[in-house]
Amino acid sequence: MSEKPLFVTRWTPASKLSAAIAVATIAALSLLPLFFGANVTERLTTLFVYIILAVMWNALAGYAGLVSVGQQMFFGLGAYAAIRLSYSGMNAYAATVAGALLAGCTALPLSSFILRLRGGEFAIATWVIATIAHLLVNFDPLIEGETGKSMIALNAYDATARQAINYWITLAAMVLFLILVFALLRSRVGAAVQAIRDDEHAAASVGVRVMAAKRLIFIVAAFGCAAAGALWLATALTFQPRTYFGIQWTAYMLFMAQVGGLGTFEGPIIGAAIFFVLEDRFGATGVWYLVGLGLAATLFALLLPRGIWGTIEDRYGIQIMPVGYRLRFASTGGKSSKQTTRWSARANGDPHRV
Amino acid sequence: MIWLDQVIQGTLLGGYYALIACGLSLMFGVMRIINLAHGDFAILGVFAVWLLVVQTGISPFLALAAIIPLMGLLGWALQRWVFERSLRAGPLVPLLATFGLAIVIENLLFEAFGADTRSLAPEIGDLAFDSWVLTDRISVGHLAVLTFATAVVVLIGLHFFLKWTVLGRAIRATAEDPDTAELVGVNSRAVYALAAAIAVATTAVAGTFLAMRATFDPYSGPAQLIFAFEAVVIGGVGSLWGTLVGGIVLGVAQSLGAQIGPRGFLLTGHLIFLVVLAGRLFLSGVDSHAVLRRGLPGLNRSRSP
Numbered sequence: 001m002s003e004k005p006l007f008v009t010r011w012t013p014a015s016k017l018s019a020a021i022a023v024a025t026i027a028a029l030s031l032l033p034l035f036f037g038a039n040v041t042e043r044l045t046t047l048f049v050y051i052i053l054a055v056m057w058n059a060l061a062g063y064a065g066l067v068s069v070g071q072q073m074f075f076g077l078g079a080y081a082a083i084r085l086s087y088s089g090m091n092a093y094a095a096t097v098a099g100a101l102l103a104g105c106t107a108l109p110l111s112s113f114i115l116r117l118r119g120g121e122f123a124i125a126t127w128v129i130a131t132i133a134h135l136l137v138n139f140d141p142l143i144e145g146e147t148g149k150s151m152i153a154l155n156a157y158d159a160t161a162r163q164a165i166n167y168w169i170t171l172a173a174m175v176l177f178l179i180l181v182f183a184l185l186r187s188r189v190g191a192a193v194q195a196i197r198d199d200e201h202a203a204a205s206v207g208v209r210v211m212a213a214k215r216l217i218f219i220v221a222a223f224g225c226a227a228a229g230a231l232w233l234a235t236a237l238t239f240q241p242r243t244y245f246g247i248q249w250t251a252y253m254l255f256m257a258q259v260g261g262l263g264t265f266e267g268p269i270i271g272a273a274i275f276f277v278l279e280d281r282f283g284a285t286g287v288w289y290l291v292g293l294g295l296a297a298t299l300f301a302l303l304l305p306r307g308i309w310g311t312i313e314d315r316y317g318i319q320i321m322p323v324g325y326r327l328r329f330a331s332t333g334g335k336s337s338k339q340t341t342r343w344s345a346r347a348n349g350d351p352h353r354v
Numbered sequence: 355m356i357w358l359d360q361v362i363q364g365t366l367l368g369g370y371y372a373l374i375a376c377g378l379s380l381m382f383g384v385m386r387i388i389n390l391a392h393g394d395f396a397i398l399g400v401f402a403v404w405l406l407v408v409q410t411g412i413s414p415f416l417a418l419a420a421i422i423p424l425m426g427l428l429g430w431a432l433q434r435w436v437f438e439r440s441l442r443a444g445p446l447v448p449l450l451a452t453f454g455l456a457i458v459i460e461n462l463l464f465e466a467f468g469a470d471t472r473s474l475a476p477e478i479g480d481l482a483f484d485s486w487v488l489t490d491r492i493s494v495g496h497l498a499v500l501t502f503a504t505a506v507v508v509l510i511g512l513h514f515f516l517k518w519t520v521l522g523r524a525i526r527a528t529a530e531d532p533d534t535a536e537l538v539g540v541n542s543r544a545v546y547a548l549a550a551a552i553a554v555a556t557t558a559v560a561g562t563f564l565a566m567r568a569t570f571d572p573y574s575g576p577a578q579l580i581f582a583f584e585a586v587v588i589g590g591v592g593s594l595w596g597t598l599v600g601g602i603v604l605g606v607a608q609s610l611g612a613q614i615g616p617r618g619f620l621l622t623g624h625l626i627f628l629v630v631l632a633g634r635l636f637l638s639g640v641d642s643h644a645v646l647r648r649g650l651p652g653l654n655r656s657r658s659p
Contacts (some may be wrong), residue, residue, distance in 0.1 A: 120388025279454040294457030
């Protein structure tokens with residue numbers, strides 16, 4: 001095999017086609033409020049928030065190997081900052097955007113401390129810091145402990161306009177973060193964080209700037225989760241610390257990323273869609289629904305660690321959005337030309353992977 | 355005087371934290387797993403104890419003695435079916451799998467027992483409130499002292515077990531280097547299962563003492579995990595006696611914080627954890643990887659990173 005010349009490709013005809021379909025889908029989605037009512041747009045807004053959360057958690061855990069149990073902190077702080085700004089007289093949607101940005105900024109000082117921790121220490125330290133953020137928000141007289149507050153400033157818009165704006169702004173945020181993560185993962189940073197995930201010391205020894213790469217992913221994920229929180233508030237209208245800082249957000253993110261396919265770009269989007277449908281069908285069963293989510297996440301982690309999309313990708317070598325590299329053997333025969341392999345495949349994968 | 359009282363109460367509370375933390379520490383020291391369902395096992399154990407107590411009317415201590423082997427069995431089974439599998443898949447999978455497991459346990463308990471908060475305090479009679487009066491301002495509860503004494507006994511027991519018994523030696527050898535331990539005839543699978551059994555069994559003890567002192571409900575587990583983890587980190591990861599030191603530091607910080615304000619209890623506890631963590635990271639200059647890889651200090655003498 002080694003005599004054959006190798007080509008590195010990123011785009012394939014299939015991925016070009018699917019990227020075109022993705023663009024067309026987004027264009028169609030942006031026109032949707034003109035044709036459908038509030039019940040459709042409101043539900044899709046929820047789905048978009050789930051997708052943002054799943055993609056962010058996947059970027060952290062699936063690509064950078066940072067299992068955070070504390071992303072609800074940014075979710076909660078995003079909503080909190082938005083409501084605080086709106087009560088200081090800011091326009092509701094300006095407060096939503098500014099709140100998300102402000103809350104995301106907390107990741108900057110935090111990252112230099114928390115990213116020095118690894119594995120379980122990182123997981124629990126993020127959780128503790130999220131708990132501290134929750135306790136501190138409780139001190140705010142505006143929030144009155146666990147009582148919470150409503151985003152009254154949104155009354156400036158009538159319900160129909162509000163739903164449409166929420167839909168568009170959430171769609172825009174989702175597309176923005178998808179593009180951002182896609183670009184990041186395709187760049188050197190994407191290769192760097194995956195190298196760190198697989199072996200941090202080895203990555204450092206070949207010149208990967210470990211801290212800078214991890215920090216970039218951590219900060220993007222913080223902004224994403226903060227935006228998700230602020231947007232969730234715009235739809236839900238009421239801010240209650242316990243709901244926004246709840247650990248269940250991490251459980252949801254874990255489920256979506258794990259089931260969809262941790263460490264794949266498409267996986268968490270599929271996971272979010274599955275979660276959305278499951279919540280619609282079984283959300284009313286309450287406890288059993290949560291038991292099922294936990295069980296599914298555990299079983300997937302143990303039995304199908306690459307998730308639904310990761311398994312499909314491994315088996316058939318297809319990738320819709322090309323974040324990795326493909327090695328193609330220039331062939332004389334027909335068969336070997338199909339032998340494509342993903343550069344980003346995990347180090348402990350099959351030996352034939354590069 | 356009131357501050358001295360808080361220090362004493364905090365120290366005794368540290369005994370409980372050592373009880374909940376020693377299993378987490380053992381599991382981490384031997385298998386390098388951080389079990390995110392650790393606190394939920396404690397709550398599962400105490401629900402089993404509570405059920406036995408209200409069904410048969412026996413003393414919680416007797417019920418605990420009956421539940422401990424069952425929890426050990428559960429730990430053994432979990433190691434075989436969950437942890438062992440997840441360990442092979444890399445360092446992240448145990449975190450993901452145990453977090454999923456935590457959600458399952460909490461919600462199954464909720465389904466079975468509902469949201470009521472319960473306590474074992476009514477079941478232990480005078481022990482719940484009797485105390486020794488030291489001065490007119492300071493008195494220490496019998497239960498708090500008993501908890502602390504139990505923690506010390508459990509730690510001494512674990513210490514001697516690991517140090518002097520054949521099985522303990524096998525555990526230490528496997529913690530140091532599982533492959534080499536296998537070469538000299540240690541069955542590392544059995545050793546891991548034994549360590550998991552001991553770790554999960556200790557959570558039942560911790561849970562029962564929690565329930566005698568305070569209340570519990572199906573969702574009490576995560577908070578216990580956080581306290582346990584904080585005690586482990588403050589005392590030094592992987593060290594059994596460190597969990598007692600860490601537990602006492604955490605307990606004292608919380609008690610002093612509670613004296614300052616109503617939310618101070620949790621806040622100062624979390625803050626002392628972060629301060630210790632940050633201090634260790636920045637002062638020593640070593641990254642936490644080195645700290646984590648050092649394993650069980652005092653048990654395995656040299657473990658190069």
